[in-house]
Amino acid sequence: MVTHRSCPGYVDEPFASLVADYPGAEAYPPGDFRVEWGPVFHRGRLDGSARVLVIGQDPATHEAISRRVLVGEAGQRVQGLLARLGITHSYVMLNVYLYSVFGQAAGYRHVKDPDIVDYRHRWLDAVLLDSASPSVSPSVTPSVTPSVTPSVASSGVTAVIALGTLAKRAFGLWEDSSPEREARSRRLHLAAVRHPTYAEGSARASGQPLEDTTAAQLADWSAHLPALGAAVSPEVTPNLRSYGESWTERDLVAIPEQDLPPGAPAWWRAVDAWAVRDGADAQEKRATIRVAVPKGARSWPTL
Amino acid sequence: MVTHRSCPGYVDEPFASLVADYPGAEAYPPGDFRVEWGPVFHRGRLDGSARVLVIGQDPATHEAISRRVLVGEAGQRVQGLLARLGITHSYVMLNVYLYSVFGQAAGYRHVKDPDIVDYRHRWLDAVLLDSASPSVSPSVTPSVTPSVTPSVASSGVTAVIALGTLAKRAFGLWEDSSPEREARSRRLHLAAVRHPTYAEGSARASGQPLEDTTAAQLADWSAHLPALGAAVSPEVTPNLRSYGESWTERDLVAIPEQDLPPGAPAWWRAVDAWAVRDGADAQEKRATIRVAVPKGARSWPTL
Numbered sequence: 001m002v003t004h005r006s007c008p009g010y011v012d013e014p015f016a017s018l019v020a021d022y023p024g025a026e027a028y029p030p031g032d033f034r035v036e037w038g039p040v041f042h043r044g045r046l047d048g049s050a051r052v053l054v055i056g057q058d059p060a061t062h063e064a065i066s067r068r069v070l071v072g073e074a075g076q077r078v079q080g081l082l083a084r085l086g087i088t089h090s091y092v093m094l095n096v097y098l099y100s101v102f103g104q105a106a107g108y109r110h111v112k113d114p115d116i117v118d119y120r121h122r123w124l125d126a127v128l129l130d131s132a133s134p135s136v137s138p139s140v141t142p143s144v145t146p147s148v149t150p151s152v153a154s155s156g157v158t159a160v161i162a163l164g165t166l167a168k169r170a171f172g173l174w175e176d177s178s179p180e181r182e183a184r185s186r187r188l189h190l191a192a193v194r195h196p197t198y199a200e201g202s203a204r205a206s207g208q209p210l211e212d213t214t215a216a217q218l219a220d221w222s223a224h225l226p227a228l229g230a231a232v233s234p235e236v237t238p239n240l241r242s243y244g245e246s247w248t249e250r251d252l253v254a255i256p257e258q259d260l261p262p263g264a265p266a267w268w269r270a271v272d273a274w275a276v277r278d279g280a281d282a283q284e285k286r287a288t289i290r291v292a293v294p295k296g297a298r299s300w301p302t303l
Numbered sequence: 304m305v306t307h308r309s310c311p312g313y314v315d316e317p318f319a320s321l322v323a324d325y326p327g328a329e330a331y332p333p334g335d336f337r338v339e340w341g342p343v344f345h346r347g348r349l350d351g352s353a354r355v356l357v358i359g360q361d362p363a364t365h366e367a368i369s370r371r372v373l374v375g376e377a378g379q380r381v382q383g384l385l386a387r388l389g390i391t392h393s394y395v396m397l398n399v400y401l402y403s404v405f406g407q408a409a410g411y412r413h414v415k416d417p418d419i420v421d422y423r424h425r426w427l428d429a430v431l432l433d434s435a436s437p438s439v440s441p442s443v444t445p446s447v448t449p450s451v452t453p454s455v456a457s458s459g460v461t462a463v464i465a466l467g468t469l470a471k472r473a474f475g476l477w478e479d480s481s482p483e484r485e486a487r488s489r490r491l492h493l494a495a496v497r498h499p500t501y502a503e504g505s506a507r508a509s510g511q512p513l514e515d516t517t518a519a520q521l522a523d524w525s526a527h528l529p530a531l532g533a534a535v536s537p538e539v540t541p542n543l544r545s546y547g548e549s550w551t552e553r554d555l556v557a558i559p560e561q562d563l564p565p566g567a568p569a570w571w572r573a574v575d576a577w578a579v580r581d582g583a584d585a586q587e588k589r590a591t592i593r594v595a596v597p598k599g600a601r602s603w604p605t606l
Contacts, residue, residue: 002324002327003323003324004322004323004324004325005323006313006322006323008312008313008314008319009311009312009314009564009565010309010311010565011311011312011314016311019307019309019565019566020306020307020308020309021305021306021307022307022566024305025602030602030603030604031603031604034603035602035603036568036570036596036600036601036602036603037568037596038566038567038568038569038571039566040566041565041566065368065594067564067565067566067567102603261312261370261564262312262313262322262344262370263322263325263341263342263343263344263370264341264370265339265340265341266341267339268341278593281606282606283601283605283606284595286596286601286603286606287595287596287601288593288594288595288596289593289594289595290581290591290592290593290594291368291591291592291593291594292587292590292591292592293339293340293589293590293591297339298339298586298589298590299328299333299338299339300333300334300337300338300339300405300589301333301334302586303584303585303586303589
């Protein structure tokens with residue numbers, strides 16, 4: 001029998017409270033956000049072992065099903081960036097928004113909305129500030145070990161990777177919002193890099209060839225590698241080699257099993273896409289995600 | 304801001320170990336089980352507060368996405384049965400199989416397979432036996448409360464509802480497998496009722512009108528109500544009235560929010576179906592689940 005690892009979820013404070021009182025349609029207008037798919041909170045370590053915080057933008061189709069952020073191709077590219085830094089598991093990822101942005105422009109309209117900001121800051125505090133966790137866990141276990149430190153009482157994060165403009169804005173709003181946060185941010189290296197799917201979006205918007213926007217994105221990521229490498233204590237030997245002009249297979253890394261909830265199928269973590277919006281018109285398309293086991297993971301006898 | 308409840312998952316033992324070493328294709332042949340969608344373990348309370356154990360058969364489409372058992376229409380019918388007993392939250396549900404049966408006959412072929420049985424018995428022990436849980440939780444929290452009992456050290460289950468033939472078989476295999484289990488089962492009321500979608504399956508298989516098979520199913524459920532009511536300590540006032548000849552709206556009850564993982568959309572718990580297998584041929588159909596927000600939950604401005 002294989003031993004499986006999985007994400008334990010949000011049992012300890014402050015995370016139990018954070019997933020209990022998240023904002024809904026009163027803060028996220030349904031015209032601009034797909035609130036109907038529910039909030040997606042995070043991916044990675046919430047036990048204080050994270051060394052890098054990654055801030056993404058908003059969850060897409062794969063995230064709506066797997067209930068963790070940055071799981072699709074964007075997530076695999078980020079996982080590859082972390083691998084270059086020698087980081088395999090010791091990270092935590094959050095998004096600017098809990099819900100999927102409906103129409104790219106909507107993303108820019110709400111980054112400073114007070115209710116959205118307040119809740120986001122609670123998450124950033126929880127993973128970045130040393131005293132974010134109260135010292136009592138809600139589910140008290142027997143006192144077999146007389147003195148242990150609370151599991152999330154200190155943050156080991158030394159670097160923040162902000163993916164794209166909105167993530168950089170969101171981090172800036174946090175660090176500027178209190179002296180304590182500002183002091184913490186001075187002990188953090190901020191790498192504000194291109195969003196992992198910048199190349200695709202930019203090519204569509206500008207008409208430039210995808211090859212060119214991809215090369216520009218990879219040059220941007222390469223340029224951030226030396227400073228990131230210096231700011232992060234690696235878990236395994238880093239490899240800070242620059243990216244080439246296009247993505248290679250080795251640049252993408254699968255999501256670790258321990259990042260997804262118990263029992264999640266292995267193909268939810270793999271590189272092949274498996275969740276797409278589907279529908280004959282805009283209304284149906286907003287309502288529908290088609291989940292399909294990728295061809296390479298169809299391990300049953302052919303039907 | 305609304306306060307949301309959610310299922311905390313499998314953090315405490317023995318559940319953390321159970322979701323770490325579940326059987327895969329080596330025990331569940333992929334020709335007979337949809338192992339590709341991953342195992343679905345349970346729904347409901349794992350903290351010792353369950354008063355009723357429900358044993359279902361196998362997960363279907365809604366369960367593959369929500370990652371909890373008995374969430375689709377079958378689950379709503381069971382939830383309605385529990386409501387008649389005055390049970391709103393104090394239950395736990397398991398299935399005979401971790402994976403969806405592919406072809407109904409396959410379900411009958413594997414109910415006694417040793418690897419499947421052994422793992423199922425570990426779950427039944429965990430929710431039924433008083434000493435299933437080791438007294439130390441894997442995530443030790445500070446010793447602020449000097450003497451508390453382990454959260455799952457005792458079972459308050461007094462009744463078992465087995466849904467359908469296979470569930471009854473599975474429970475019988477458990478109670479016959481050791482003196483300790485047999486002794487425990489003597490303190491349990493077993494209600495072996497028709498499966499919640501018996502009527503549909505039986506009508507398809509026999510050619511009888513669905514009205515007749517539905518009436519037969521509801522008569523069966525009604526017949527079990529008095530003894531179940533006597534065996535269960537209710538949380539709220541029970542209403543043991545018999546079912547009518549067909550399902551009414553009041554017979555179905557939505558899944559409680561606290562049964563699903565954090566952030567799960569509300570429509571995942573509601574009566575309208577939202578997950579169907581989809582595909583042009585058998586191969587594609589096995590590979591695909593189409594997830595669609597039900598019309599009544601499309602709360603965005605019309606597109």
